[in-house]
Amino acid sequence: MKAYVEMSREELLSLKASLEEEFKTEEAKGLSLNMARGKPGASQLALSMPMLDVINSGSDMKTLLGNDTRNYGDWDGIGECRQMLADMMEVKKDNVIVCGNSSLNIMYDTVARSMIRGVNGSTPWCKLDKVKFLCPVPGYDRHFKITELFGIEMINIPLGEDGPDMDLVEEYVNNDSAVKGIWCVPKYSNPTGITYSDEVVKRFANLHPKAEDFRIFWDNAYCIHHIYDEIQDEIPNILEECEKAGNPDMVYIFASTSKVSFPGSGVSAIATSAANIEYIKQHMTVQIIGHDKINQLRHVRFFKDIDGLKAHMKKHADILRPKFEAVLDMLDSELNGLGIGDWIKPRGGYFISFNAMPGCAKAIVEKCKKLGVVLTGAGATYPYGKDPEDSNIRIAPSFPTPEEMREATKIFTLCVKLATVEKLLGE
Amino acid sequence: MKAYVEMSREELLSLKASLEEEFKTEEAKGLSLNMARGKPGASQLALSMPMLDVINSGSDMKTLLGNDTRNYGDWDGIGECRQMLADMMEVKKDNVIVCGNSSLNIMYDTVARSMIRGVNGSTPWCKLDKVKFLCPVPGYDRHFKITELFGIEMINIPLGEDGPDMDLVEEYVNNDSAVKGIWCVPKYSNPTGITYSDEVVKRFANLHPKAEDFRIFWDNAYCIHHIYDEIQDEIPNILEECEKAGNPDMVYIFASTSKVSFPGSGVSAIATSAANIEYIKQHMTVQIIGHDKINQLRHVRFFKDIDGLKAHMKKHADILRPKFEAVLDMLDSELNGLGIGDWIKPRGGYFISFNAMPGCAKAIVEKCKKLGVVLTGAGATYPYGKDPEDSNIRIAPSFPTPEEMREATKIFTLCVKLATVEKLLGE
Numbered sequence: 052m053k054a055y056v057e058m059s060r061e062e063l064l065s066l067k068a069s070l071e072e073e074f075k076t077e078e079a080k081g082l083s084l085n086m087a088r089g090k091p092g093a094s095q096l097a098l099s100m101p102m103l104d105v106i107n108s109g110s111d112m113k114t115l116l117g118n119d120t121r122n123y124g125d126w127d128g129i130g131e132c133r134q135m136l137a138d139m140m141e142v143k144k145d146n147v148i149v150c151g152n153s154s155l156n157i158m159y160d161t162v163a164r165s166m167i168r169g170v171n172g173s174t175p176w177c178k179l180d181k182v183k184f185l186c187p188v189p190g191y192d193r194h195f196k197i198t199e200l201f202g203i204e205m206i207n208i209p210l211g212e213d214g215p216d217m218d219l220v221e222e223y224v225n226n227d228s229a230v231k232g233i234w235c236v237p238k239y240s241n242p243t244g245i246t247y248s249d250e251v252v253k254r255f256a257n258l259h260p261k262a263e264d265f266r267i268f269w270d271n272a273y274c275i276h277h278i279y280d281e282i283q284d285e286i287p288n289i290l291e292e293c294e295k296a297g298n299p300d301m302v303y304i305f306a307s308t309s310k311v312s313f314p315g316s317g318v319s320a321i322a323t324s325a326a327n328i329e330y331i332k333q334h335m336t337v338q339i340i341g342h343d344k345i346n347q348l349r350h351v352r353f354f355k356d357i358d359g360l361k362a363h364m365k366k367h368a369d370i371l372r373p374k375f376e377a378v379l380d381m382l383d384s385e386l387n388g389l390g391i392g393d394w395i396k397p398r399g400g401y402f403i404s405f406n407a408m409p410g411c412a413k414a415i416v417e418k419c420k421k422l423g424v425v426l427t428g429a430g431a432t433y434p435y436g437k438d439p440e441d442s443n444i445r446i447a448p449s450f451p452t453p454e455e456m457r458e459a460t461k462i463f464t465l466c467v468k469l470a471t472v473e474k475l476l477g478e
Numbered sequence: 479m480k481a482y483v484e485m486s487r488e489e490l491l492s493l494k495a496s497l498e499e500e501f502k503t504e505e506a507k508g509l510s511l512n513m514a515r516g517k518p519g520a521s522q523l524a525l526s527m528p529m530l531d532v533i534n535s536g537s538d539m540k541t542l543l544g545n546d547t548r549n550y551g552d553w554d555g556i557g558e559c560r561q562m563l564a565d566m567m568e569v570k571k572d573n574v575i576v577c578g579n580s581s582l583n584i585m586y587d588t589v590a591r592s593m594i595r596g597v598n599g600s601t602p603w604c605k606l607d608k609v610k611f612l613c614p615v616p617g618y619d620r621h622f623k624i625t626e627l628f629g630i631e632m633i634n635i636p637l638g639e640d641g642p643d644m645d646l647v648e649e650y651v652n653n654d655s656a657v658k659g660i661w662c663v664p665k666y667s668n669p670t671g672i673t674y675s676d677e678v679v680k681r682f683a684n685l686h687p688k689a690e691d692f693r694i695f696w697d698n699a700y701c702i703h704h705i706y707d708e709i710q711d712e713i714p715n716i717l718e719e720c721e722k723a724g725n726p727d728m729v730y731i732f733a734s735t736s737k738v739s740f741p742g743s744g745v746s747a748i749a750t751s752a753a754n755i756e757y758i759k760q761h762m763t764v765q766i767i768g769h770d771k772i773n774q775l776r777h778v779r780f781f782k783d784i785d786g787l788k789a790h791m792k793k794h795a796d797i798l799r800p801k802f803e804a805v806l807d808m809l810d811s812e813l814n815g816l817g818i819g820d821w822i823k824p825r826g827g828y829f830i831s832f833n834a835m836p837g838c839a840k841a842i843v844e845k846c847k848k849l850g851v852v853l854t855g856a857g858a859t860y861p862y863g864k865d866p867e868d869s870n871i872r873i874a875p876s877f878p879t880p881e882e883m884r885e886a887t888k889i890f891t892l893c894v895k896l897a898t899v900e901k902l903l904g905e
Contacts, residue, residue, distance in 0.1 A: 088550065096548045100535040103772075107534070108527040121523045121740045123515065151578050152770045159765040167593050167604060167628060177594060177604040196764045201594060313548045316772040337623045338586040343579045343770065345530075345743040 052388035055408075055471055063472050070469045074422070077462055082423035084459040089241070089401035090450045091310055091367075092374075098366050099312045102353040106345060110352075120344040126336050128320070132347035136320040138357035139275060140306050142290050146322045148331065151342045154307035154319035158268060159197050161303055161321070164334050165231070166201055170264035171300065171330045176203075176231060185223055185233035187215040189404055189432030189443045191241040194234040194270065198434070205434035208233075210243060212395065214251030221258060228261040232268055237286050239273035242432055242445035243404040244397025246284035256292030258301070267293075267302040273400040274306055275364050278372050282398050290322060299324045308350060310367070310401065311360060318342075318350050374448040377456040378403055385464035391471040403446040404432070411470045412441045418466035424459045479815030482835075482898055490899050497896040501849070504889055509850035511886040516668070516828035517877045518737055518794075519801075525793050526739045529780040533772060537779075547771040553763050555747070559774035563747040565784035566702060567733050569717050573749045575758065578769045581734035581746035585695060586624050588730055588748070591761050592658070593628055597691035598727065598757045603630075603658060612650055612660035614642040616831060616859030616870045618668040621661040621697065625861075632861035635660075637670060639822065641678030648685060655688040659695055664713050666700035669859055669872035670831040671824025673711035683719030685728070694720075694729040700827040701733055702791050705799050709825050717749060726751045735777060737794070737828065738787060745769075745777050801875040804883040805830055812891035818898040830873040831859070838897045839868045845893035851886045 058066065106112075112120050114129040127133065128149025137144040150157050169175040176182045184198045187210040198205055206223065209216045215235070223230050235255075237247040247255075255267060269289055277283045293301045300323070308317035321331070354360045379396055382405070386392050394405045407415055412429035419426050427445045430436040446463070448456050485493070533539075539547050541556045554560065555576025564571040577584050596602040603609045611625045614637040625632055633650065636643045642662070650657050662682075664674040674682075682694060696716055704710045720728045727750070734746035748758070781787045806823055809832070813819050821832045834842055839856035846853050854872045857863040873890070875883050 090550055093546075096539075096546070099548075103533055103537065104535050106530055108531045110530065112523075119520075119523070121526075121743065123517050123741045153766045153768075156766040163590050163594060167590060175604065177602065193764070193767075200761065200764045313772060314550045315768045316548065316770045334627065337620070337627045339580045339583040340620075341580075341742045343743045343773070345740060346770070346773070 054388065054390035055475060056390055058475075060476070063476055067469070067472045067476065070465065070472060073465055074418070074469060077422045077465065080423070082458070082462070084423060084451055084455055085425045086447050086451065086456070086459055087425045087427045088450070089310070089447045091314060092370065092450050092452070094370050095367055095449070096313065098363065099353075102312060102349060105352040106349045112345070112348065114348070120348045123340050125344055126339070126341045127332070128342060129344050129347050129351070131351045132318060133320075135351055135354065135356055135360070136306065136318065137322065139360055140271060140304055140320065140322045141274070141288050142304065142322040146290060146324065146328065147320050148328060148335070149318055149320045149342065149347055151319060152309075152315055152317055152346075154270065154272065154305040154309070155193055157305055157319055157321050158194070158270065160338070161268070162197055162201055162232075164331070165264070168334070170266065171326060173264035179229070181229045183227065183230045185215075185220060185230060186434050187233070187235065188434070189242055189438075189445070190234060191236055191270070192427070192431040194268070195434045198234070207434060207439070210240065210245070212245050214245070214247035217251055217254045221254070224261070224265060225259045226261055230260075231262055231264055232266050234268050234270065236270050236272055237289070238271055238284055239276060239397055239400025241272065241400065242402035244395055244400050244402060246398070247286055249287050252287045252289055253292055256289060256296040256298060256301075258298065260301070265301065269302050269304045271304055271306045275360060276310060276367070276401070277364065277399040278368050278375055279398055280365065280368070284398055290324070294324075300326050303327065311363060312350060316346070318347055371449060373453040374451070374456050375403065377453045378446060378448045378460045381457055381460035381464060385461065386467065389468070392467055401447060401449055403448060405444045405446055406442050407444060407467060408471050408474060409440040409442045411467070411474050412438060412444050414470040414473065415444060415463070415466045418470055419463055422462050422466065424462050426463070481815065481817035482902060483817055485902075487903070490903055494896070494899045494903065497892065497899060500892055501845070501896060504849045504892065507850070509885070509889070511850060511878055511882055512852045513874050513878065513883070513886055514852045514854045515877070516737070516874045518741060519797065519877050519879070521797050522794055522876070523740065525790065526780075529739060529776060532779040533776045539772070539775065541775070547775045550767050552771055553766070553768045554759070555769065556771050556774050556778070558778045559745060560747075562778055562781065562783055562787070563733065563745065564749065566787055567698060567731055567747065567749045568701075568715050569731065569749040573717060573751065573755065574747050575755060575762070576745055576747045576769065576774055578746060579736075579742055579744055579773075581697070581699065581732040581736070582620055584732055584746055584748050585621070585697065587765070588695070589624055589628055589630075589659075591758070592691070595761070597693065598753060600691035606656070608656045610654065610657045612642075612647060612657060613861045614660070614662065615861070616669055616865075616872070617661060618663055618697070619854070619858040621695070622861045625661070634861060634866070637667065637672070639672050641672070641674035644678055644681045648681065651688070651692060652686045653688055657687075658689055658691055659693050661695050661697065663697050663699055664716070665698060665711055666703055666824060666827025668699065668827065669829035671822055671827050671829060673825070674713055676714050679714045679716055680719055683716060683723040683725060683728075685725065687728070692728065696729050696731045698731055698733045702787060703737060703794070703828070704791065704826040705795050705802055706825055707792065707795070711825055717751070721751075727753050730754065738790060739777060743773070745774055798876060800880040801878070801883050802830065804880040805873060805875045805887045808884055808887035808891060812888070813894065816895070819894055828874060828876055830875060832871045832873055833869050834871060834894060835898050835901060836867040836869045838894070838901050839865060839871050841897040841900065842871060842890070842893045845897055846890055849889050849893065851889045853890070
């Protein structure tokens with residue numbers, strides 16, 4: 052295997068000719084494969100179908116405390132569901148509010164509330180000239196879309212293998228009072244799959260924010276979403292660490308069962324300090340009388356407790372692992388030694404993040420599309436959809452079958468090769 | 479029966495003594511009855527229990543268009559549920575977005591969105607010095623709480639038997655650019671039970687708002703919530719009327735199945751013009767990936783269509799009617815001719831609104847509490863919880879049994895009498 056950058060112009064031209072031949076062959080197949088979004092596949096959805104039987108017309112609809120889940124009440128969720136999600140989020144039940152079907156919606160609401168009314172008594176962000184958020188990149192496009200919608204200025208922070216560049220985070224947070232938040236996916240990060248190191252988590256907890264209303268938006272979306280039994284990432288409890296560091300109110304933790312039970316029909320939760328909960332309560336009890344408690348009951352009756360959740364996640368892992376491995380094996384066998392891309396082998400989560408040679412990502416996604424393989428748009432993993440290097444591509448292996456993933460990844464590597472050769476030839 | 483105001487001081491004192499005797503007897507009983515909130519009773523909840531069987535592990539989970547309700551997609555709701563709720567709201571399917579479990583939450587979101595980003599391109603309301611809402615009174619406390627939370631100034635508009643005082647509404651809306659909205663419950667109004675006349679609806683549609691971003695918040699919460707078979711109120715289609723009047727974007731209509739299926743586990747929707755839907759879409763697709771489509775499917779599979787919904791509502795009416803009549807009969811037999819209160823006999827909805835002699839409402843609620851009968855706080859039906867007359871009390875007859883309602887209303891009338899006598903005696 053010769054690295055592309057070491058090839059002569061002649062070698063590149065000859066390589067290009069053969070890749071173009073291959074491209075034509077693939078184009079003729081008229082495939083249709085989608086690696087764009089982190090959607091669970093059909094066999095994963097099937098795992099939770101028995102959940103639809105546990106609540107039926109013969110069920111006792113009362114909570115452990117005797118409240119009727121069919122009627123108004125329990126604005127912060129039924130006790131047993133709060134306990135189960137607290138265990139999932141590794142916090143205390145008192146710190147948890149169980150909400151509707153979407154943790155993204157809780158994040159949106161949290162930013163919206165800060166915009167309109169401020170944070171625990173601070174000036175509403177919409178009254179300030181400038182509000183900034185730090186955005187570890189590559190990151191989750193839907194986070195960035197929320198802050199973009201609200202006109203919040205986003206600042207890129209490089210994300211390494213152990214978390215965001217904390218020197219930079221500290222510099223911004225501790226010195227700029229316009230910096231009000233940071234988006235984090237601390238475990239099996241979207242999209243790179245990395246998990247924050249203990250040191251990074253502790254440095255987060257020990258920030259000295261210039262703005263009293265600075266908050267960490269800790270989206271622990273993949274807290275129990277391991278791919279392997281034998282290696283499971285763990286992170287320190289950020290809420291406890293913040294307390295210890297004298298910053299008890301600095302973090303909001305978000306999670307959901309969207310990729311445990313059903314996307315769109317799961318339950319979500321926010322975990323935070325007592326003071327933050329009190330402030331959220333002032334809003335949430337005006338916003339809504341209560342969330343869907345029958346669905347909360349359905350989840351608790353089915354999963355029972357954290358052990359039930361974990362056992363269920365092993366079944367998801369068994370389905371996802373071959374799909375991840377199909378991608379990783381193909382990337383290895385097709386690209387190793389060529390020096391035209393790198394990626395991290397994730398131990399959990401929903402994505403594989405690929406870094407192409409700078410200036411190639413858009414071209415790769417374009418080429419894949421021509422061959423019937425849909426990828427997340429290049430740049431989507433950056434604020435404003437702008438990857439300054441035009442390098443990062445997010446691969447979502449969950450929806451297609453392993454066989455389809457192998458085929459799609461083969462096509463992807465072909466497009467990586469061709470786009471890189473064209474780049475090197477200055478085309 | 480002698481009217482209280484015609485009684486001499488001696489007569490009042492003697493009446494007071496006997497009422498106080500009665501009060502002591504009731505106090506000794508140590509009752510506990512709740513007429514505070516519009517909660518469906520247990521027998522109403524039982525009506526929808528079979529809905530929990532229609533979706534189970536053996537169900538086809540696909541929509542009519544073949545989309546999997548268990549996965550992401552259909553941000554605006556599944557087609558068949560949009561159609562069913564469109565029929566319920568008497569609008570076209572294209573004008574409907576089906577959301578989560580709470581129409582109140584959609585209203586909150588709609589105000590929040592206007593605060594932060596404005597209305598279809600207008601200046602965000604949070605950037606304006608003053609934003610005002612018109613509030614027909616007495617009205618729904620949760621509406622007023624939303625506008626209060628956002629610091630919006632609320633202006634009382636008297637609500638008559640055919641709707642709000644439209645002369646006043648027109649004066650404000652057509653001349654004051656700070657007036658951005660009005661809260662309306664057009665059918666079986668909360669709490670008076672009145673329905674807007676055709677003329678009132680048409681005058682709404684024909685407003686000439688000074689503010690381009692003025693909107694009518696048309697909470698059609700009780701659109702199919704009749705109490706009688708033989709008399710059912712109907713109102714003109716406000717969306718069509720607004721279109722005809724050249725104000726196509728002026729109204730947002732809200733509704734839900736909270737009092738059709740289960741409070742907290744129903745489905746809700748907003749209906750509005752294509753231009754408004756397009757603007758809402760910009761936000762909603764950032765706010766959430768999608769609402770709970772399995773619950774949408776459950777509702778459609780159970781109710782089937784608008785006829786199924788209407789047939790179901792007849793069963794609710796059969797349960798609610800005796801409760802309303804228990805209250806009305808008791809009010810009639812105990813208070814008629816005394817000139818110490820008036821009320822309207824509603825033909826639908828969830829409430830009976832009682833107007834005491836000015837200055838008596840708080841005292842009545844207080845006295846009821848002492849006897850173990852919980853009522854909505856006096857003043858709750860007014861913005862800021864301030865009833866300038868201290869007269870209006872909302873009675874919610876749905877939760878207790880008819881027998882309990884009779885007993886509670888008996889106590890209520892006793893407290894009305896005693897409070898009024900004390901008032902007349904200048905105590």
